[in-house]
Each structure stands twice: as structure tokens, then as C-alpha cells.
Amino acid sequence: MKGVSVDYGRGPALKKLDLRIEPGEAVAFIGPSGAGKTSLLRVLSGSLRPSSGTVAIDGRPLHTLSPDELRETRACMGFIHQHLGLVPNVRVVKNVLAGRLGRQSFPASLRAMFFPPRKDVLQAHEILQRVGIGDMLYERTDRLSGGQQQRVAVARALFQDPGALLADEPVSSVDPARARNLIALLRNVAKERGLTLLASLHDVALAREFFPRLVGLRRGAVQFDRSPDQLPQRVFDELYDLEAHEMLGDVGHEAG
């Protein structure tokens, strides 16, 4: 992406950002709340149109795409939302199957959702097993714990059969042990399947442990972009060293 800015009308969320990510890379975006992490991920996945600048995925600039081409591109981006975006009052399997809607015509999706073919269900089960909740296939989604629901969201993104996984604050709502497990899981499935992995994280220690490339964001701009071994602790302290007026300024900004 080149010179990307995003403005929600309350001051810029991203300021002329340049970023290049290679296929198969694993990148963590870190930074305080309101730094623009969520906006960046949404722009990268093609679900938010930047106010200026261009985002290109596989060399195709998103703003030149027709709605159908944009759908195709989005279907290749598995997004795990901070608030998951699952349908709570249906079975887990249905949430997972919904991952593939982007690749189906409307009639085909009716069939796939209401009368799912056996091989789809088997595959959904296989993926759920991979993320550790295989026996939850036919549970109602809102009966699951927060951590399990998170894994449903991961399974849905994987069932989508994407080229990249984007995770927005995937561990903001679980305890540290589970957080570590989940990040390890994301990292491992991304490696197994050769997926690009982009995650926004609050937890610098986790990011350092699991990601070979860290991008520090602050107030919509890139503060640093390096591998963790080259980064002294001082850099992180600076990133999170908020001045009082900045903390007040964060109130009301979009989270992430």
C-alpha cells in the first residue's frame, strides 16, 4: 500500500502510510489504542476505502476493482474481527459454513447453508478439530465460552480458504495463557497453509515472541518496522509512552 490515509471526519486515523507485505509473511501491528491498527487491517482487507492513497493486493489496486472483483478479493482475506461477528443463535457449523459465502452465487449459497453437502460439513469439522473444538460442531454458538467462540471465528476464516489471515486484536478478551495458545495456533495454521498472517496486538511480549516482523503504529503513522531482535526495549517504551493529553485525546477514538 502506498500513501494511504484514512479519515473518519474526526482527524486522520491513518496518515500517509506506506507498507509492503510479501505473501506468506507474518506481521504484527502493535501500538496503543487509537493508533490506527483496526483501520489499517480494514483497509488491507478491502472492507474500508481509504480517503486517499492506494491499496493493491497481488498487484491489483483495490479502487479499480468492480464490486464483483472486490468480493473475490475479500473472499481471499480471512478476517478475524475483534468482536468476532458470529451469529450467536445458530449452530457452530453454520457460522463456519458462512465463511465461504464470498465464493458462492446466491442460489448456491442457499443450498450450501440450508442443505450443506456432506463434504462441506466434514471439512468444517476437520477445521474445528484443527483449532481444538471439533466436538462443538453442533453446539449453539452462544453456548460456547469466549475463547471457544474465538476459535469458531478462526475456523470460519480458515473455511473461507483464504490467502491471508487478518486478526484484529485476537486476544484482547481472553486470559494470558489462552492468548498465547491462540497466537501460537494462528501462527501454526498460517505456516501449515502458507498463509500471510497479519495481526494487531496490544501485547508486545506476544508479538516479539511469535512474529518475525513488527510494525509499531502511533497516531496513524508507522513508528518502526523491523524484526524484534533489532529492536531495543526503549523503542517499545516510547511507543506506549503516552502523554497526558494524548490519553485524553484517545477517548472517543475508534478502539484499536
Added chain:
Amino acid sequence: MIGRRGWVLLSIAVAGLWAGWRIDLDPRDILPNAGGMQVAREFFARALSPALTYESTTVVPGASPLLVKALAAARQTLIFAGAAVSLALLIGLPLGFLSSTIWWEADPAAAESRAGRLLRRTVAPLIYGASRMLAAVMRSIHELLWAVLFLAALGASNLTAVIAIAIPFGGTFAKVLSELLDEAPRDSGAALRAAGASRFQAILFGVLPRAHSDMAAYAFYRFECALRSSAILGFFGYPTLGYYIAASFENLHYGEVWTYIYAMFLLVAAVDWWSGSFRRSFAA
């Protein structure tokens, strides 16, 4: 001091008293005269002893026993209500969808074509406004009034009774569904959009399910209302419970009236039980 809420309650009370004074509400009016007292006493005396056989001495030979007839009338009432609610859903659900805003919101990421902008800025608001208006007109006329109109225009056929109920009920279904859809959480729909789902896929699989259980509960409640309405339509000559209640009442057969009233009560209780068990299975 008196807060905001206090003011609201106070003004409601004042408005109520004023309205009562304007239309000369007098508590003494409710006390019946001697004749009325006699009727009321006879009527309520039978409340605990509904008739089990016909009270009339001249029963038509071959007529089915009273209890069988009451059950048949209840069944007929149920069928009318079922047909009316089904038709109302058939009208109300598409209309409710059209009168919601979820189907024409702009995609925050896609470039908008000229045709798309025309649709969103002009055509869609027109459809939205027209369907809201249509739904409002449908439900602003009560089913009894529709029935009277149809009776005058088309005569008493069972279809007119069903349509009379289905029109205002369809209008209410449209209103309630559109509000449920507009207020349903958007996160799941947005997540599906981000995964490439089309607008209608996202609505069907991401937004509609969020309004599902509320809509089902509301449909059951309206079914109960339809039972009452279809019973009352009997007073206009349709073969539902109201028809027999009116006939027995005219002949001063209060015991039979109570029999039919209890049949109605059973019917409503049964539907209530059915909707309860349905919702429990929904929640499970």
C-alpha cells in the same frame, strides 16, 4: 425536586383526568339498572356451570351434541386464524424487508457506480417510503372495519374474512420486522461482507438470524390476536366461535355462551403453550 420522570408521570395523569372529564366519565354509569342487573346476574350465574347439552327444547334432529359443536367451532376459528396469519406473513415479511434500511446501505469500501448511486439515493428511498406508507395504511384500519367493507362490497365468503384479518396483521408484521431488522446487531453481517459475501447473502445469513427469535415470538403473539379476531368475525356471520356465541346470547342461552367462551379460552391457552414450547426449543 420533581425530576424529568416526575414531570412525565404528572402530565400523563393530568391528561388522563382531563380526557375523562371531557367525555363525562361518571363512575355511577357503570351501575346497571334493575333489568340490566337481572341479566348480568343470570349471565354470570352460569359462569361456573356452562351448558353440556343444548338449552333449547327444540333441537333440530340430527344436530351434533353441543360439546362437539363447540369443538368444531373452535377448530374452525383456529383454521381461520391460521390462514389469516399465514397470509399476513406472506404479505408482511417482504413488505417489512422493503421498509427496512438494511438492503440499501452503501458499502464502505466499494466504488459506487452511477447506477448504484441512483438506486441508493433515489429509487431505494422511494421504495422504502412507499412500502412504509402501504404498511401504515394497512394497519390503520382495524380488521373488523375491513370485514365490514368486504361484507358490503363482496359478501360473506370465508376468503373475505381471512383477507380482512390478514391486511392489518400484514401491516403490523411489516412494521415490526423492519424495526427488528434495522435494530439487529450488524457485526455478523459486516463480518460476512468482509469475507466477500454479497449484500443479500450477508443479510440472509448474518442479519436475519439475529432477528429470528424475536420475530417468531411476535408471530405467535399475533396468532393469538388472530384467534380472537377470527372468533369476533363470527358476529358477522362467519362460522367461527363468535357466530355461535351471538346466536346463544340472543336466545338467552347463557350456559351455551359460557361453553363457547371456555372453548375460546382453551384455544388461546393451547396456542400459548405451543408458542412457549416452541420458543424453548428455539432457545435450546
